[in-house]
Amino acid sequence: MALLEGKKVTKAFGALKAVDEVDFEIPEGEILGLIGPNGAGKTTLVNLVTGTYPVSGGEVFFKGKPITGLKPARVSRLGIARTFQIVQPFPGMSVRENVVVGALFGKNGEARSTGEAFREADRWIDFVRLQEYRNASVDQINISFRKRMDLAKALAMNPEVLMLDEVMAGLNTKDIEEMIALVKRINQELKISLMVIEHVMKAVMSLCHRVTVLHHGAKIAEGSPQEVVKDPRVIEAYLGERYAKARKGPAT
Ligand SMILES: Nc1ncnc2c1ncn2[C@@H]1O[C@H](COP(=O)(O)OP(=O)(O)OP(=O)(O)O)[C@@H](O)[C@H]1O
Numbered sequence: 001m002a003l004l005e006g007k008k009v010t011k012a013f014g015a016l017k018a019v020d021e022v023d024f025e026i027p028e029g030e031i032l033g034l035i036g037p038n039g040a041g042k043t044t045l046v047n048l049v050t051g052t053y054p055v056s057g058g059e060v061f062f063k064g065k066p067i068t069g070l071k072p073a074r075v076s077r078l079g080i081a082r083t084f085q086i087v088q089p090f091p092g093m094s095v096r097e098n099v100v101v102g103a104l105f106g107k108n109g110e111a112r113s114t115g116e117a118f119r120e121a122d123r124w125i126d127f128v129r130l131q132e133y134r135n136a137s138v139d140q141i142n143i144s145f146r147k148r149m150d151l152a153k154a155l156a157m158n159p160e161v162l163m164l165d166e167v168m169a170g171l172n173t174k175d176i177e178e179m180i181a182l183v184k185r186i187n188q189e190l191k192i193s194l195m196v197i198e199h200v201m202k203a204v205m206s207l208c209h210r211v212t213v214l215h216h217g218a219k220i221a222e223g224s225p226q227e228v229v230k231d232p233r234v235i236e237a238y239l240g241e242r243y244a245k246a247r248k249g250p251a252t
């Protein structure tokens with residue numbers, strides 16, 4: 001049984017089918033990549049799983065039980081966390097204060113005292129190596145640090161499934177390498193299953209056990225990273241010349 005599973009998950013915004021009858025599954029322990037061109041429906045799929053938007057059709061299951069239609073707060077408590085493509089921290093607050101919100105509203109949050117929540121927040125701030133910026137205002141840190149802070153906040157929710165929405169976007173090569181290593185540790189050491197939405201193909205290739213490809217809301221391919229990058233439909237819809245060239249030159 002998959003830890004997280006979607007069956008014919010659909011979202012219509014008026015006439016637009018942003019997500020169109022998508023089946024997906026994350027077996028326990030796996031990293032599923034979710035790739036596809038801009039506007040393919042990747043972020044919308046995360047919003048459907050986490051209850052940010054109601055589905056227009058289909059069902060989502062966590063450990064075999066339907067979670068379709070649950071509100072985000074309920075979904076978080078079950079053990080499903082996500083990061084945001086555009087990090088939206090609480091302005092004027094410190095890194096630590098932002099991360100503590102995760103420690104209070106995640107899986108084990110209800111039972112925590114404020115002191116325990118701050119200890120939990122500190123644990124994940126250390127894990128993502130943001131300790132120097134613990135008390136810095138979020139308004140003063142750069143995008144790379146904001147992404148790591150958002151990751152720490154999601155980890156403080158003690159998830160079993162973590163959905164990462166472009167955590168590498170806007171990072172330089174060195175920061176991408178560090179983020180890849182962090183995501184590997186999250187999977188291997190913390191035993192967290194992941195969905196990774198990513199345009200950085202190097203990260204997709206080195207992290208993902210399997211990859212699902214979306215295009216205009218629909219799933220057009222699925223398989224190992226090596227299989228999907230050779231799939232003519234994926235090359236035509238997404239990877240194109242950009243990837244063919246990059247594979248001959250230095251990896252990007
Ligand atoms: N709240 C909304 N209302 C109306 N249309 C929306 C809404 N959210 C997303 N869309 C549309 O749904 C489609 C899928 O958007 P989505 O953000 O899921 O794409 P994506 O695959 O995450 O793209 P990107 O790689 O650029 O992040 C797009 O056409 C987008 O304009």
Ligand SMILES: [Mg+2]
Pocket residue numbers: 042043044085165
């Ligand atoms: Mg997106």
